[in-house]
Amino acid sequence: MIVEKTSETDRREFLRKISRAAALAASSPVLSTNAGAELSHIWPSVETDSNQPVHNLRNQFPLLKERVDGRPLVYLDNAATTQRPRPVLAAMTDFYAYENANPSKTLHSLARQSAAKYDRARDHVARFINAAGPEEVVFTRGTTEAINLVARSWGEANLRAGDEILLTVAEHYSNLVPWQLAARRAGATLRVLDISDTGHLRLDQLDKLLSKRTKIVTFPHVSNVLGAINPAKEICERAHRAGAVALVDAAQSVPHFPVDVQELGCDFLAFSGHKMCGPMGIGVLCARRELLEAMPPFQGGSNMAHEVEIESVPDFAEGGLKFEAGTPNVPGAVGLAAAIAFLQSLDRKALWTREQELTRYALSKLQKIRGSRILGPTKSQERMSVFSFVIENRRPLDVATSLDRAGIAVRAGDLASLPLLKRLATEAAVRASCYIYTTKDDIDKLVAGLEEISGVAN
Numbered sequence: 001m002i003v004e005k006t007s008e009t010d011r012r013e014f015l016r017k018i019s020r021a022a023a024l025a026a027s028s029p030v031l032s033t034n035a036g037a038e039l040s041h042i043w044p045s046v047e048t049d050s051n052q053p054v055h056n057l058r059n060q061f062p063l064l065k066e067r068v069d070g071r072p073l074v075y076l077d078n079a080a081t082t083q084r085p086r087p088v089l090a091a092m093t094d095f096y097a098y099e100n101a102n103p104s105k106t107l108h109s110l111a112r113q114s115a116a117k118y119d120r121a122r123d124h125v126a127r128f129i130n131a132a133g134p135e136e137v138v139f140t141r142g143t144t145e146a147i148n149l150v151a152r153s154w155g156e157a158n159l160r161a162g163d164e165i166l167l168t169v170a171e172h173y174s175n176l177v178p179w180q181l182a183a184r185r186a187g188a189t190l191r192v193l194d195i196s197d198t199g200h201l202r203l204d205q206l207d208k209l210l211s212k213r214t215k216i217v218t219f220p221h222v223s224n225v226l227g228a229i230n231p232a233k234e235i236c237e238r239a240h241r242a243g244a245v246a247l248v249d250a251a252q253s254v255p256h257f258p259v260d261v262q263e264l265g266c267d268f269l270a271f272s273g274h275k276m277c278g279p280m281g282i283g284v285l286c287a288r289r290e291l292l293e294a295m296p297p298f299q300g301g302s303n304m305a306h307e308v309e310i311e312s313v314p315d316f317a318e319g320g321l322k323f324e325a326g327t328p329n330v331p332g333a334v335g336l337a338a339a340i341a342f343l344q345s346l347d348r349k350a351l352w353t354r355e356q357e358l359t360r361y362a363l364s365k366l367q368k369i370r371g372s373r374i375l376g377p378t379k380s381q382e383r384m385s386v387f388s389f390v391i392e393n394r395r396p397l398d399v400a401t402s403l404d405r406a407g408i409a410v411r412a413g414d415l416a417s418l419p420l421l422k423r424l425a426t427e428a429a430v431r432a433s434c435y436i437y438t439t440k441d442d443i444d445k446l447v448a449g450l451e452e453i454s455g456v457a458n
């Protein structure tokens with residue numbers, strides 16, 4: 001394991017510091033557009049120059065040792081999905097091998113054990129993001145389903161003709177299409193917050209867009225294209241001042257740095273397990289309890305309703321369970337809890353400092369590729385290690401295909417964010433994205449591949 005286990009006290013102290021960072025970000029006009037800088041300012045610098053510790057960490061991930069057509073895999077598609085470490089794989093295999101049962105709190109032993117595991121996973125998630133309690137956590141299939149749940153259920157109860165939904169031009173389709181559909185159902189209108197040419201949200205335009213008609217403000221905590229870290233606490237506060245609720249798409253932030261929902265002050269927050277070493281098919285919606293209680297069910301079925309008769313509308317289950325119709329994804333929740341435990345066993349301060357260093361390194365190298373244009377902020381403190389770029393006269397898909405031949409896995413295309421790409425004068429881009437196990441060596445191989453493609457090599 002790369003870094004020593006942190007004690008519970010250290011973890012709490014760390015969370016407290018992060019919370020303070022978020023509060024400062026909201027109150028300082030300088031920092032408010034620069035949440036990333038604030039995070040790196042608060043976290044002390046640690047010695048990370050050597051690749052040695054990360055090699056130990058990589059040993060936990062069997063897939064990183066795979067070869068592609070005989071070449072070692074260079075996995076740089078982590079914003080799409082990360083790889084899983086052995087403890088997560090073991091937790092899921094063990095569940096199926098020794099503990100599998102459809103959960104029930106009152107039936108046979110295995111069923112009770114399965115129910116207890118599911119409950120424990122919910123507790124674990126709640127503590128990880130500092131939710132007020134496990135009843136604020138809804139297990140979903142992922143970020144996409146979490147957002148659809150809000151758009152459907154909260155939208156049905158709260159959106160009316162003439163209302164406005166405020167989102168940004170930087171949304172992933174998962175936080176755009178559900179709102180387009182909700183707006184169409186209700187006769188509401190979408191209002192769109194722009195970005196600057198450097199990829200920062202135009203917060204100077206926020207107050208002009210907010211009005212009494214605004215019912216919800218939603219935005220990505222971190223852009224899946226630009227890597228830009230948005231000042232979530234400030235945006236939530238400004239949404240609340242206008243009388244709106246705030247939903248944070250945290251698919252790209254929760255995997256990288258601690259997120260405290262109470263400190264952010266958001267009403268809804270969504271993320272996916274598979275982007276943080278957990279399984280596919282499990283994600284989380286965290287929602288304020290009063291909001292969840294007032295929302296109608298998203299889907300109907302067993303577990304969310306009991307003692308149902310043909311003629312009577314049932315009483316629904318409380319908390320997250322009301323939104324989890326049918327047999328739950330217990331192995332997914334168990335795997336997600338194992339992923340959280342795995343991340344918590346690492347020194348996340350050190351990981352973040354390493355990520356910042358890797359970001360600086362990658363930016364400086366990628367900027368030198370002939371004809372390259374990197375999308376998003378170029379200051380490492382304002383962003384994470386997600387690098388989307390275009391290369392003059394090279395089609396992004398061709399670039400990705402050439403890299404693949406060298407064993408380098410990147411993503412290319414519209415990145416589920418066409419409006420953002422169009423705003424930045426392109427319709428497709430290549431995206432290389434890192435995670436806790438990415439090394440400078442991976443970046444060097446990417447850069448060598450790109451130099452060849454752009455015609456610098458040979």
Ligand SMILES: Cc1ncc(COP(=O)(O)O)c(C=O)c1O
Pocket residue numbers: 079080141142143144145172174175220222223224249251252272283
């Ligand atoms: C910012 C953002 N939001 C939402 C999603 C959708 O996540 P999922 O496909 O896990 O539901 C993604 C996935 O890439 C994302 O990057």
